[in-house]
Amino acid sequence: MPDLQAVRRDTPGCSDRVFLDSAGSSLPPTPVLETVVGHLRREAEVGGYVAANERADDLAAVKTSLGRLFGVPETTIALTDSASRAWTSFFYAVPLRPGDRILLSQAEYAANAIAALQRARATGAVVETIPSDSSGRIDVEALERMLDERVRLVSVVHAPTNGGLLNPVREVADAAHAVGALVLLDACQSVGQLPVSVPELDVDALSGTGRKWLRGPRGTGFLHIRERLVTALEPTVLDLHSATWTSPQTYALAPDARRFELWETDVAARLGLGAAVDYLLELGVDAVAEAVAHRAGQVRDGLAGIDGVTVTDLGEQRSGIVSFTVDGHDPQDVRDALAGRSVTVTVSHRSSTLLDMTARNLQSVVRASPHYFVSPDDVDKFLAAVRDLARS
Numbered sequence: 375m376p377d378l379q380a381v382r383r384d385t386p387g388c389s390d391r392v393f394l395d396s397a398g399s400s401l402p403p404t405p406v407l408e409t410v411v412g413h414l415r416r417e418a419e420v421g422g423y424v425a426a427n428e429r430a431d432d433l434a435a436v437k438t439s440l441g442r443l444f445g446v447p448e449t450t451i452a453l454t455d456s457a458s459r460a461w462t463s464f465f466y467a468v469p470l471r472p473g474d475r476i477l478l479s480q481a482e483y484a485a486n487a488i489a490a491l492q493r494a495r496a497t498g499a500v501v502e503t504i505p506s507d508s509s510g511r512i513d514v515e516a517l518e519r520m521l522d523e524r525v526r527l528v529s530v531v532h533a534p535t536n537g538g539l540l541n542p543v544r545e546v547a548d549a550a551h552a553v554g555a556l557v558l559l560d561a562c563q564s565v566g567q568l569p570v571s572v573p574e575l576d577v578d579a580l581s582g583t584g585r586k587w588l589r590g591p592r593g594t595g596f597l598h599i600r601e602r603l604v605t606a607l608e609p610t611v612l613d614l615h616s617a618t619w620t621s622p623q624t625y626a627l628a629p630d631a632r633r634f635e636l637w638e639t640d641v642a643a644r645l646g647l648g649a650a651v652d653y654l655l656e657l658g659v660d661a662v663a664e665a666v667a668h669r670a671g672q673v674r675d676g677l678a679g680i681d682g683v684t685v686t687d688l689g690e691q692r693s694g695i696v697s698f699t700v701d702g703h704d705p706q707d708v709r710d711a712l713a714g715r716s717v718t719v720t721v722s723h724r725s726s727t728l729l730d731m732t733a734r735n736l737q738s739v740v741r742a743s744p745h746y747f748v749s750p751d752d753v754d755k756f757l758a759a760v761r762d763l764a765r766s
Contacts, residue, residue, distance in 0.1 A: 375665040375668070375746070376657045376658075376661055376665055376746050378746075378747070378749060381403070381657070382747050382749065384403040385401050385403055385404075385747045386404070388747050388748070388752070390716065391717065391718060392717040392718065392748070392752040392755050392756050393718045393745075393748065393752075394673070394718055394719050394742040394743055394744050394748065394752075395718045395719060395720050395741075395742075395743055396567075396586060396587055396694070396743045396744070396745040397535065397586060397587070397694070397695050397720075397741060397743035398720045399585045399586065400588075400589045400745060401589065401747070402589050402590065402591065402646070402650065403650070405649050406589060406590060406591065406646045406649045406653065407646075409642075409645050409646045409648075410642045410643060410645065410646040410649075411642075413425060413429065413641060413642035414642045416428070417641075425641070429641070432645055433641065433645065433648075435648055436453065436645070436647055436648035437451045437453065439651040439652050440596055440598075440651055442655060443565070443570070443651055443654070443655065443659070444571065444572045444580065444598055445571045445573050446572045446573075446598055446601075449601075449604070449630040449631060450598050450599055450600070450631050451596060451597070451631055452596065452597045452598075452599070452632065453594070453595070453596055453635055453639070453644055453647075454594075454595040454596060454597055454634070455593050455595055455639070455640070456583060456595040457562040457581050457582050457583035457595045458485045458595075459595055460595045460596060460597035460634075461485070461486055461489070461558065461560060461581040462485075462489050463597055463609055463610075463611075463634045464558060464579040464597055464634070465486075465489055465490070465527070465558060466489070466493065467607040467608060467609050467610060467634075468556060468607065470493060470494075470498075470499040470526060471497065471498065471499070472498030472499070473498065473499070473500070474497070474498075474524060474526040475499065475501075475502060475522075475525045476493070476499055476501045476502070476526060476527050476529070477502055477504050477517070477520065477525055477527070477528045477529065477550075478490060478501060478502070478503055478504065478729075479503070479504055479506075479512050479529060479530055479531050480504065480506040480510075480512070480729050480730050481506070481510075481531050481534035481536070481539060481541070481727055481729070481730045482503075482531055482727070482729060482730075483531055483534070483535055483560060483562070483726065483727060484725060484726050484728065486560060487501075487728070487729075490529070502520065503729060504520065504528075506730075509688060509690045510537075510688025510689050510730075511540070511541055511542055512530065512541050514542060514545045514546060514549060517546060517549050518549050521550065521552070521555065523554065525550070525553055525555040526555060526556065527556045527557075527558060528546060528558070529558050529560065530543055530546050530557060530558070530559050530560065530577070531563075532559055532560060532561045532562075532563065532564040532568075532570070533561075533562075533563035533564040533567075533568070533693040534563070534695075534727060534730065535563055535695070535722055535726055535727060536695075536697055536722040536726060536727045536730065536739060536741065537687045537688055537689075537695055537696075537697040537722075537739070537741075538670065538674070538687035538689055538692040538693050538694075539687065539688045539689035539692070539693070540564075540568075540689055540690075540691040540692065543559060543575045543577065544574065547576045547577055548576070551576070556578040556603075557576075557578050557579075558577070558578065558579045558581070559575065559579065559580045560581055561580050561581065562582050562583050562586065563586060563587070563693065563695065564582075564587075564693065565582040565586075565588060566586060566587025566588035566654060566662075567587040567662065567663060567666045567693065568659075568663050568693065569659045569663055577600075578599070578600045578603060579598060579599050580597070580598040581596070581597050582595065582596055583595045583596075584596075584643075584646075584650060587666075588647070588650045588651065588654060589650050589654075590643075590646055590649075590650030591640075591647060591650075592643070593640050593643045594640075594643050594644060596647075597631070598631075599634070604630055604633070605627075605629065608627060609633055609634050611636070612625070612627070612633070613637050614637055615628075615632065615636055615637035616628055616632060616634065616635055616636060617633065657746075662746050665746035666694040666744070666745060666746055667694065669694070669744040669745070669746070669753065670692065670693070670694040670695070670696055670743075670744055672750070672753050673696045673742055673744055673753055673756065674687065674692070674696045676753065676757040677698050677757070680757070680760060680764050681764060682700060682702070683698055683699070683700055683701075683760060684698060684699050684701070685697070686698060686736065686739050694743055694744060695741060695743050696741070696742045697722060697739040697740065697742075698739060698742070699736075699739055700760065700763055701764070703764075704738075705721045705738040705739055706721050706738070708721075708763060709721050709740060711759075711763055712756070712760070712763070715759045717755065717756050717759050719740055719741060719742045720741050721738050721739070721740060721741065722738060722739050722741045723738045724736060724737050724738060742756065
């Protein structure tokens with residue numbers, strides 16, 4: 375596991391509070407903060423273009439680091455301003471015709487589902503939901519029965535936003551590829567807390583964000599696209615970075631994943647993203663995953679032992695997201711009461727994962743997401759605060 379005292383020294387924000395919201399927007403470590411602030415200062419001294427040119431190699435290295443993290447060539451990675459932008463950039467580039475089928479998971483995130491429904495309305499495609507098995511995961515056998523040559527794309531949320539479930543990505547990919555369907559992995563909640571190897575998962579595209587478990591800045595995201603697909607797809611939005619104006623009536627697309635990027639960007643934030651990825655790689659992804667699983671297990675087991683508290687997590691394998699309710703207390707009131715004791719959690723609402731939470735008759739849940747910098751003492755303080763609340 376990472377050196378707890380060292381990572382806490384690198385995380386000033388955890389010194390005076392118990393921070394359990396890395397599934398929302400985590401606390402950046404000092405190297406990320408210094409990278410972002412330092413570049414903004416440099417922009418103030420010499421202007422944005424000069425400052426960016428000075429860091430051209432470092433900007434290129436962000437994709438190199440992400441490539442190391444996922445086990446893919448850097449030419450297959452595009453940098454975006456969010457996970458939603460990354461997901462939709464790929465999704466809207468996939469050609470759809472009337473009768474094509476889009477399959478979503480039961481735990482699909484709202485942004486993905488809304489995009490799928492919009493495109494279905496515009497193209498005549500249809501959106502269908504893959505059933506879950508008794509554990510809450512995607513039912514792979516049910517998926518296999520649904521698949522045919524009309525299935526164009528299967529969306530998989532690796533770690534849903536509203537609980538500890540992990541979906542069986544490789545099994546889904548193998549089944550989908552057997553009928554020629556593409557697999558788009560929403561790794562928004564898994565990158566930074568779990569090993570995410572694209573060659574092992576065998577997905578066609580992967581989207582994610584910097585601000586969650588990676589501990590990077592807000593306004594950063596990334597998209598990986600399978601190498602053979604990069605040149606086969608044309609994004610719906612292009613500019614002078616993603617394409618070159620070659621004649622009055624023609625343009626040429628960038629030959630790599632840059633075709634999914636736009637010119638204007640927050641350079642400081644992207645440098646901060648690179649610093650966050652490098653920080654993770656230096657700690658070791660496996661060591662981080664072990665620490666997150668251990669802390670989440672402590673939180674989950676502790677909550678399960680408090681009268682009046684219900685842990686609502688599904689799945690056989692679990693992520694670092696722990697969801698729960700407290701009898702007689704609205705989840706938002708629980709969040710606010712804990713904030714009054716310097717404990718940061720958040721609330722996941724039905725509208726974010728409509729299909730799953732409607733099926734389970736849940737309006738909202740409290741969400742705690744402990745990262746590797748959370749200490750055992752932090753966990754004890756959190757559990758004590760919840761216990762006091764439950765007793766009231």
